[in-house]
Amino acid sequence: MTASVLQRLVAAAVSCVSLSSVATGVLAAPAPAASAPPVASAPAAAVPASAAVPTAPPAAALPNFADLVERVGPAVVNIRTAEKIQRAQQSLPPSLRDGDMAEFFRRFFGIPLPRGDQRDSPAEPAPSESERGTGLGSGFIISQQGYVMTSAHVVDGADTIYVTLTDKREFKAKLVGIDERTDVAVLKIEAQGLPVVTIGDSDRVRVGEWVVAIGSPFGLDNTVTAGIVSAKGRDTGDYLPFIQTDVAVNPGNSGGPLLNMRGEVIGINSQIYSRTGGFMGISFSIPIDEAMRVADQLRKSGRVTRSQIAVTIGEVSKDVASSLGLPRAQGALVSGVVPGGPAAKAGVQSGDIILKFNGRVIDRATDLPRLVGEMKPGASVPMTIWRKGQSRDVTVLLTEAEGPASAATPTAAPRSAGNGLGIAVADLTESERRALDLGATGVKITLAEGVAAEAGLRRGDVLLRIGNVDVSNAKQFESIVARVPPGKLVPLLIQRGGVTIFIPLRARAADAR
Numbered sequence: 001m002t003a004s005v006l007q008r009l010v011a012a013a014v015s016c017v018s019l020s021s022v023a024t025g026v027l028a029a030p031a032p033a034a035s036a037p038p039v040a041s042a043p044a045a046a047v048p049a050s051a052a053v054p055t056a057p058p059a060a061a062l063p064n065f066a067d068l069v070e071r072v073g074p075a076v077v078n079i080r081t082a083e084k085i086q087r088a089q090q091s092l093p094p095s096l097r098d099g100d101m102a103e104f105f106r107r108f109f110g111i112p113l114p115r116g117d118q119r120d121s122p123a124e125p126a127p128s129e130s131e132r133g134t135g136l137g138s139g140f141i142i143s144q145q146g147y148v149m150t151s152a153h154v155v156d157g158a159d160t161i162y163v164t165l166t167d168k169r170e171f172k173a174k175l176v177g178i179d180e181r182t183d184v185a186v187l188k189i190e191a192q193g194l195p196v197v198t199i200g201d202s203d204r205v206r207v208g209e210w211v212v213a214i215g216s217p218f219g220l221d222n223t224v225t226a227g228i229v230s231a232k233g234r235d236t237g238d239y240l241p242f243i244q245t246d247v248a249v250n251p252g253n254s255g256g257p258l259l260n261m262r263g264e265v266i267g268i269n270s271q272i273y274s275r276t277g278g279f280m281g282i283s284f285s286i287p288i289d290e291a292m293r294v295a296d297q298l299r300k301s302g303r304v305t306r307s308q309i310a311v312t313i314g315e316v317s318k319d320v321a322s323s324l325g326l327p328r329a330q331g332a333l334v335s336g337v338v339p340g341g342p343a344a345k346a347g348v349q350s351g352d353i354i355l356k357f358n359g360r361v362i363d364r365a366t367d368l369p370r371l372v373g374e375m376k377p378g379a380s381v382p383m384t385i386w387r388k389g390q391s392r393d394v395t396v397l398l399t400e401a402e403g404p405a406s407a408a409t410p411t412a413a414p415r416s417a418g419n420g421l422g423i424a425v426a427d428l429t430e431s432e433r434r435a436l437d438l439g440a441t442g443v444k445i446t447l448a449e450g451v452a453a454e455a456g457l458r459r460g461d462v463l464l465r466i467g468n469v470d471v472s473n474a475k476q477f478e479s480i481v482a483r484v485p486p487g488k489l490v491p492l493l494i495q496r497g498g499v500t501i502f503i504p505l506r507a508r509a510a511d512a513r
Contacts, residue, residue, distance in 0.1 A: 063210050063226075063261060065212055065224065065226055068212060068259065068261065068263045069212070069214065069224050071263055072197060072198075072214065072257070072259060072263045073166060073214060073222055073224075074165070074166050074167075074195040075140055075141045075194070075195040075196055075197045076138065076139070076140050076141075076166070076197075076214045076215065076222060076256060076257060077138065077139045077140065077141065077148060077163050077164060077165055077166075078136070078137075078138060078139075078163070078164040078216045078219075078221050078222075079136070079137040079138060079139050079148075079150055079154055079155065079161065079162070079163055079164075079173075079187075079216075079255060080133060080135065080136050080137075080161075080162045080164070080219075081133070081134045081135045081136075081137075081154070081155055081158035081160065081161050081162075082131040082132060082133050082134055082158065082159060082160045082161075082162070083131065083132055083134050083157075083158065083159045083160075084130070084131055084159045084160070085130055085131070085132050131159075131160060134157075134158060135154060135158070136216060136218075136219050136251070136252045137150060137151065137154030137155070137215075137216070137252060137253075137254045137255040137256075138150065138154075138214075138215035138216045138252065138253055138254065138255045138256030138269070139154070139163065139187065139255045139256065140197045140255075140256065140257045140265065141194050141195060141196050141197065142196060142197060142199070142295065143194075143196060144192065144193055144194050144196055145188075145192065146171075146188050146189040146190060146191045146192070146194060147176070147186060147187070147188055147295075147299060148163055148173065148186070148187040148188070148189060149184065149185070149186055149187075149255075149268065149291065149295055150185050150186075150187065150254075150255030150268075151183050151184070151185065151254045151255040151268060151269075151270050151286075152178045152179060152180050152182075152183045152184055152185040153180075153183055153254065154185065154254050154255045155175060155178065155185050155187065156178060156180070156185075158175075160172065161173040161174075161175060161187060163187065163189050164221070165194075166221070166222055169191075171189035171190065171191060172189075173187040173188060173189050174187065174188045174189075175187060176188050176298055176299060176302060177297075177298030177299070177301075177302040177303060177304075178298070179294050179298065179303075179304045181239045181304075181306075182239055182240055182286060182290060182291065182294050182304075183268075183270050183286060184268065184286065184291050184294045184295060184298070185255075185298075186295050186298045186299055197257060197264075197265045198262075198263060198264045198265065199264065199265055199288060199292060200259075200260055200262070200264025200265055200266045200288060201264075201266070201288075201289065202243065202266045202267060202287035202288045202289045202290075203287075203289060205229055205232060205243060205260070205266050205267075206229065207229050207230070207231060207232055208228055208229060209228065209229050209260065209261070210226065210227075210228055210260075210261050211226070211227060211228065211229055211245055211247060211258055211259060211260060211261075211266070212224060212225070212226045212247070212258070212259045212261075213225045213226070213227075213245075213247045213248070213249060213253060213256060213257070213258055213259070213269055213283075214256055214257060214259070215249070215252060215253035215254075215255070215256030215257075215269060216252045216253070216256070217248075217249070217250035217251065217252040217253045218250060218251060218252050219252055220252070223253075225247050225248040225249070226247060227245050227246040227247035227248070228245065228246060229243060229244070229245050230244045230245055230246050230282070231243075231244040232244070234284060235364065235366050239369060239370065239373075240286060240287065240290055240370065241287070241366065241367075241370075242270070242271070242284035242285060242286065242287070243258065243266070243267045243284065243285040243286075243287055244282065244283070244284055245258065245283050245284075245285065246281050246282065246283070247269075247283055248279045248283075249269050249272050249279060249283035250272070250278060250279050251278075253269045254269060254270060254271075255268060255269065255270075256268070256269045257269070258285040265288050266285075266287070266288050267285030267286055267287055267288055267291075268285055268286040268288065268291050269283065269285050270284055270285060270286050271283070271284040272284070290370070293374065305376075305377065305400060305401075306372070306373040306400070306401040307372050307373060307375045307376065307377045307379070307398035307399065307400065307401060308341075308342065308372060308398065308399060308400065308401040309341070309342045309343040309346075309348075309372055309383075309396050309398065310337070310338035310341025310342050310343050310344065310399070311334050311335075311336060311337050311338065311341070311343045311348065312334075312335045312336035312498075312499055312500075313332040313333060313334055313335060313354070313365045313368060313369075314332070314333045314335045314365055314499075314501060315332075315333065315364065315365045316329050316330060316331050316332070316333050316353055316365070317329060317502075317504075319489070319504040320333070320491055320502040320504060322489070322504075323467075323489050323490065323491035323502075323504045324353070324386065324389065324468075324491055324502070325389045326353070326386060330355065330361070330362065330363055330364075331353040331354055331355045331362045331365075331386065332353065332354045332362050332364075332365040332367070332368040333351075333352075333353050333365065333501070333502060334348060334349070334350055334351065334352045334353070334354060334385075334500065335350065335499045335500040335501050336350055336495075336498055336499050336500050337349060337350055339437045341399070342396045342397050342398055342399050343396055345396075345397065346383070346394045346395060346396040346397070347394055348383075348385060348394065348396070349387065350464065350493070350495060350500035351387070351464060351465055351493040351500055351502065352385040352386065352387050353385060353386040353387075354368060354383060354384070354385050355384045355385065355386055355391060356382075356383065356384035357371045357372065357381065357383050358371065358375070358381045358382060358383070359382065372398065373401070375398055376398070377398050377399055377400040378397070378398065378399075379397075379398050380395055380396070380397050380398075381395065381396055381398060382394075382395055383395070383396050388468035389468050419478070419481045419482070420451075420481065420484060420486055420507040420508050421451065421452055421481055421484070421490070421492075421505055421507055422448060422449045422450035422451045422452035422453065422508075423445055423447065423448055423452045423457065423463070423481075424445070424446045424447035425443040425444060425445055425446060425463060425471075425474050425477050426443065426444050426446050426474055427443060427444075427473050427474050428442055428443060428444055428462070432444070436462065436495065438462070438464075438495075440472055441464055441465075441470045441471065441472055442462045442463065442464050442471065442472075442495065443462070443463050443471050443472075443473060443474055443477055444460070444461070444462055444463075445457060445458070445459055445460065445461040445462070445463055445494075446459055447459060448461070450508065451505055451506065451507070451508050452505060455503050455504070455505050456503060457492075457494065457503060457505075460496070461494045461495070461496050462494065462495040462496070463477070463492060463493070463494060464493040464494065464495055464500065465491075465492070465493035466480050466481070466484075466490060466491075466492055466493075467490055467491060484507045485507065486507050486508055487506065487507065487508075488506070488507050489504055489505070489506050490504065490505050490506075490507055491503070491504050491505075492504070492505055
């Protein structure tokens with residue numbers, strides 16, 4: 001290879017390196033020859049700040065529950081229940097208790113032979129007693145003296161209750177008390193110096209905060225699951241408003257604690273929403289504040305005493321609130337008053353709306369039973385009610401809770417309505433008024449058609465009030481209805497089967513019913 005060829009190859013290589021350096025900006029450009037003028041490099045194009053790629057914020061660290069579980073876990077227990085079953089002892093008839101036949105039954109069927117002088121005795125052996133497991137659940141220790149809290153449905157109906165600690169010690173528990181209304185039960189085991197949980201404040205729970213459940217789903221002891229609070233005050237039709245979470249809760253978790261990030265118990269895992277029997281992302285816990293109030297009474301007396309005002313109540317709908325002049329739908333609508341009860345003595349009437357009890361606002365009808373139940377029987381409590389477009393205050397003397405009474409529903413022959421409400425009425429007899437405890441108010445509906453039938457009114461209902469006007473007789477009813485303009489929304493107070501409800505009707509022209 002000649003020197004000229006070598007020179008051309010070296011020059012080509014240097015040129016390639018130089019081009020690559022300019023293109024990538026990684027390799028430094030070769031120094032120019034001394035005889036060549038320096039090459040000015042083009043300035044890099046400036047990148048606007050707004051066009052710069054944003055830097056992702058640092059990812060927030062997920063919570064670590066290890067320390068919490070290590071601290072609280074020993075105070076969470078496994079609960080299993082059993083029932084006693086009587087099992088008769090198998091025996092042979094007296095004629096077959098001797099000889100080869102007896103030996104045959106003993107060997108092939110496992111029937112034991114009587115011993116000694118019992119061989120010839122015709123008496124049947126005493127039945128044997130054994131246990132059969134009936135359920136599994138969870139609980140947590142609330143006192144070093146051995147008191148354990150769990151759900152009522154975990155231990156209800158059990159003959160024997162066993163509590164197992166995390167150190168594998170097992171105790172036979174005594175049922176101190178049970179309250180089915182709140183689904184709370186308290187047990188007692190004979191042990192001292194036990195680890196206990198810290199009780200939190202369920203009123204301070206915030207939607208969106210992290211929570212942890214510890215329990216024994218399907219018998220798997222001390223299983224830990226976590227999630228967030230999805231909602232508070234969730235009304236499922238029970239006595240208490242629940243804490244809703246997305247924490248995985250399955251059969252066996254019932255009775256276990258729901259914990260906040262400070263390791264405090266804020267609820268008792270009680271229910272799930274499921275179409276399959278397993279967890280579907282929605283679980284409910286009993287607020288610990290109410291559960292502890294119940295537990296304290298159970299520990300003192302073994303039962304829970306609650307107060308009553310002796311009324312039946314319902315929700316206040318938006319239409320009812322609007323038709324009655326309430327600023328918003330709130331309170332508890334009184335649909336029935338027990339004669340001679342605390343509310344009746346205080347002057348409360350069917351159709352009243354209870355807005356406040358003991359100074360606390362009633363947002364939903366389900367708030368009232370809980371607030372009344374918190375008070376002790378014999379207390380005098382102020383109450384604010386809404387009646388005929390204005391509020392008024394009454395004082396009610398609470399008594400111990402008992403069931404409400406009911407009344408019969410009258411009937412009569414129908415006739416044509418002929419008015420914009422589509423209702424025909426008739427006067428009540430004196431005996432009907434006494435049976436319904438109505439006094440001088442009320443007429444019986446004999447026909448409901450058109451708008452009345454569409455709203456759910458029917459023959460046999462008792463009409464007590466139109467708007468803010470009490471209805472005493474059929475003549476007065478006709479006079480009131482004649483003054484109702486078409487298109488106006490009118491609330492009717494109706495009594496049906498001992499229950500009083502408001503039904504709003506929008507009046508029509510008399511010939512358009």
